[in-house]
Amino acid sequence: MASWALSRITNLQNHLNPTPKGENLIKISPEVSEALSLGKAVVALESTIISHGMPYPQNLETAKEVEEIVRQNGAVPATIAILDGVSCIGLSVEELERLAILGRKARKTARRDIAHVIATRGNGATTVSATMFFASMVGIPIFVTGGIGGVHRHGESTMDISSDLVELGRTPVAVVSAGVKSILDISRTLEYLETQGVCVTAYQTSEFPAFFTDKSGFKAPSRVDSPEECARLIDTSSNLKLGTGILIGVPIPSEHSASGKTIESAIQKALSEAREKNITGSAETPFLLARVNELTGGASLASNIALVKNNARVGAQIAVSLSQLRE
Numbered sequence: 001m002a003s004w005a006l007s008r009i010t011n012l013q014n015h016l017n018p019t020p021k022g023e024n025l026i027k028i029s030p031e032v033s034e035a036l037s038l039g040k041a042v043v044a045l046e047s048t049i050i051s052h053g054m055p056y057p058q059n060l061e062t063a064k065e066v067e068e069i070v071r072q073n074g075a076v077p078a079t080i081a082i083l084d085g086v087s088c089i090g091l092s093v094e095e096l097e098r099l100a101i102l103g104r105k106a107r108k109t110a111r112r113d114i115a116h117v118i119a120t121r122g123n124g125a126t127t128v129s130a131t132m133f134f135a136s137m138v139g140i141p142i143f144v145t146g147g148i149g150g151v152h153r154h155g156e157s158t159m160d161i162s163s164d165l166v167e168l169g170r171t172p173v174a175v176v177s178a179g180v181k182s183i184l185d186i187s188r189t190l191e192y193l194e195t196q197g198v199c200v201t202a203y204q205t206s207e208f209p210a211f212f213t214d215k216s217g218f219k220a221p222s223r224v225d226s227p228e229e230c231a232r233l234i235d236t237s238s239n240l241k242l243g244t245g246i247l248i249g250v251p252i253p254s255e256h257s258a259s260g261k262t263i264e265s266a267i268q269k270a271l272s273e274a275r276e277k278n279i280t281g282s283a284e285t286p287f288l289l290a291r292v293n294e295l296t297g298g299a300s301l302a303s304n305i306a307l308v309k310n311n312a313r314v315g316a317q318i319a320v321s322l323s324q325l326r327e
């Protein structure tokens with residue numbers, strides 16, 4: 001058996017062992033568990049996008065559709081969340097529904113929050129950083145989301161830099177996203193990722209994408225043009241034991257990037273409102289997303305849904321390529 005497969009299974013068993021008191025900290029769904037043990041393609045999915053990123057019921061519909069797209073493209077979806085203090089890798093439809101209805105009542109759980117949510121038997125929706133942590137723990141090499149966190153505007157003085165960026169520097173998981181929103185400082189985000197040693201690459205384009213628009217004005221440090229190329233990149237990074245993550249920026253499909261300009265002016269307005277209302281820290285991103293959606297009459301939500309689905313398709317294709325490469 002290949003060494004990566006062996007270490008994956010050992011990893012899995014170590015973490016599935018209960019604590020000395022017999023408590024289970026982690027639960028892997030039967031579908032995900034079987035796929036992992038057979039070396040089949042699995043795609044991790046985050047849950048903050050469900051609880052804090054979109055309103056009900058669009059959040060539930062999108063979560064289900066994204067899982068379906070992953071399946072249609074030949075991979076097994078593993079949505080990750082903490083429910084009643086248990087980290088769940090792969091959610092049932094009932095669990096997805098529970099999380100979608102909980103919405104903001106679920107705790108937005110970044111790496112720093114994981115232990116507290118579990119210790120208090122809470123419900124946590126995992127951000128990119130926490131989802132990467134769990135994906136890596138159980139041996140899922142690919143994770144799909146909409147957008148990642150970054151260096152916030154004025155981050156050079158507030159030091160509000162998403163833990164997603166630090167996680168990318170310390171956890172070997174490839175994250176497929178539509179890049180970084182212009183609610184953030186894209187230039188400093190790319191600088192910070194460089195400092196963290198993260199391989200940033202753009203998919204079928206030379207420019208790093210900016211979530212609602214396909215262009216950010218910043219060139220991506222590298223480019224990949226097919227799922228096979230992405231799979232080779234991930235496999236090489238893993239064989240080298242670099243230990244760092246990879247950020248794959250997939251541009252929003254062109255039919256949706258047109259509304260980018262309208263959305264950009266809404267972002268400017270939402271940003272100044274956040275400053276007036278003194279909304280900062282982990283509350284800032286959810287506030288801005290909801291406000292931009294109101295200001296654009298739902299156009300930003302439609303774009304958000306379209307890009308997440310597109311990322312799910314690309315991510316699943318990469319996962320399938322990677323599992324074929326490792327056969």
Ligand code: PSU
Pocket residue numbers: 046048049050052053110126127128129146147148149150161162163164181281282283285289
């Ligand atoms: N960007 C989005 N939608 C989201 C998020 C980011 O377009 O839902 C979520 C992700 O879970 C991401 C988190 O990991 O926000 C980053 O939050 P913060 O900026 O507080 O680190």
Ligand code: MN
Pocket residue numbers: 160161162163281282
């Ligand atoms: Mn922050």
